[in-house]
Amino acid sequence: MDSQMEWFSGELDKASSFDQALDILAQITADMGYTQVLYAYQRTARLADGEWVPLKLNVRNFPAGWERQWEAFGSHDPYYRACFETTLPFDWHDVQRREHLHPAQAKAWRYLADLGLGRGMTIPVHLPWGRFAVVSAIVDRTTSNWSHIKDATRDPMFHLTHLFHDTVRRNGFEDQVQVASCVRLSPRETECLQWAAAGKTSPEIARIIDRSVETVRLHLKNAFHKLGANNKGHAIGKAVQLGLVEPIDRH
Numbered sequence: 368m369d370s371q372m373e374w375f376s377g378e379l380d381k382a383s384s385f386d387q388a389l390d391i392l393a394q395i396t397a398d399m400g401y402t403q404v405l406y407a408y409q410r411t412a413r414l415a416d417g418e419w420v421p422l423k424l425n426v427r428n429f430p431a432g433w434e435r436q437w438e439a440f441g442s443h444d445p446y447y448r449a450c451f452e453t454t455l456p457f458d459w460h461d462v463q464r465r466e467h468l469h470p471a472q473a474k475a476w477r478y479l480a481d482l483g484l485g486r487g488m489t490i491p492v493h494l495p496w497g498r499f500a501v502v503s504a505i506v507d508r509t510t511s512n513w514s515h516i517k518d519a520t521r522d523p524m525f526h527l528t529h530l531f532h533d534t535v536r537r538n539g540f541e542d543q544v545q546v547a548s549c550v551r552l553s554p555r556e557t558e559c560l561q562w563a564a565a566g567k568t569s570p571e572i573a574r575i576i577d578r579s580v581e582t583v584r585l586h587l588k589n590a591f592h593k594l595g596a597n598n599k600g601h602a603i604g605k606a607v608q609l610g611l612v613e614p615i616d617r618h
Contacts, residue, residue: 385543393427445472450491490528
């Protein structure tokens with residue numbers, strides 16, 4: 368195992384960007400017998416009010432057009448939710464066979480299965496401060512020996528996943544990873560909310576950005592609405608969790 372991990376590490380160290388690292392991960396997992404692979408990173412998976420933040424999947428070798436309808440299923444992804452029940456690799460079949468699986472989650476995995484992506488292994492990575500990463504390695508319909516691949520690669524995939532995320536972190540690739548958010552603020556809404564997070568009042572923000580107080584209040588009101596927030600403090604808290612604004616103590 369040590370020599371295998373050294374080889375994995377040496378291969379991943381050749382990457383000069385996140386995309387290159389993901390290409391290398393795809394090649395390593397292909398050598399193990401997998402046909403597709405994905406990686407995702409999220410600053411927070413669930414908000415304080417229990418809302419799930421959709422997971423943006425960075426993939427290799429998925430069928431063309433797969434993402435067009437996946438957006439409707441992303442927040443119901445049963446494999447994503449199962450990640451918060453374990454720290455170990457798990458077989459997709461174990462999730463699919465759950466007796467009380469929510470109908471929306473069943474529709475999500477069946478959508479992928481209809482594309483030929485019904486068998487796979489997911490390895491969650493639980494990180495400090497609520498951050499989360501995950502790798503899933505998948506075999507498509509052309510693969511007949513899933514049981515053998517799964518048993519032979521469970522431990523190597525666990526170590527490879529953690530090594531891959533460490534490569535992303537250590538090389539500063541995190542900012543290159545596409546992430547999803549359940550909220551999209553305009554640049555001006557983000558700017559006003561950022562200044563509010565720094566403790567500025569609406570009149571003070573108006574002077575800083577050279578706009579009227581009424582305009583600032585409108586931007587903040589729109590941001591509160593998009594965030595589903597009841598007040599400024601609630602909005603700032605959710606925006607910080609989602610990585611939309613920086614925490615106050617960084618200013």
